[in-house]
Amino acid sequence: QKEVEQNSGPLSVPEGAIASLNCTYSDRVSQSFFWYRQYSGKSPELIMSIYSNGDKEDGRFTAQLNKASQYVSLLIRDSQPSDSATYLCAVRTQGGGGNKLTFGTGTQLKVEL
């Protein structure tokens, strides 16, 4: 079982819709969770971090964390074509070199006009 799993997609949504990106992780002691956006040919860009159960909102982005279900998601409201990218989920686990992040392989999002 992969430590961090994401559906590779592509996930296609129409412009203006809500895009929902999901990520599951295997290590129950994981502490911190991050969403990165990566445009083709570019490096990952941090867009959200979430440390506690519940929702965290930043502009059009909402991160949701459920530690009991080992699940973290990213919602993008009013999706724009410029949101088309690969979204990487990353997880930090406490202890044993716990300042490293483990990344999923990413979900490709396509926002269509």
Next chain:
Amino acid sequence: GAGVSQSPSNKVTEKGKDVELRCDPISGHTALYWYRQSLGQGLEFLIYFQGNSAPDKSGLPSDRFSAERTGGSVSTLTIQRTQQEDSAVYLCASRPNMGGVYEQYFGPGTRLTVT
């Protein structure tokens, strides 16, 4: 402020040659990470430096890979006797030394092609 910088942006080398990749972290960031990303693959952790502590080398794929960080700032990743499977984008990230802050910020990467 200035972000993480990496050089060169692209490197083409012949199989068997040594290469050095450079990373200059965000000023004041004490933690520095190297990852690599192969085509269509996720980010693979290579090595982690935190201040003056011994680096975490647990992700280095073979003894052909090494890295150093001088003066707690600039880091160099060296790959000796390069192989074609070393072709990838090598990414550097840094993190501030603040309790409870774990966000990492990436540089633009170095695309390494071994021919």
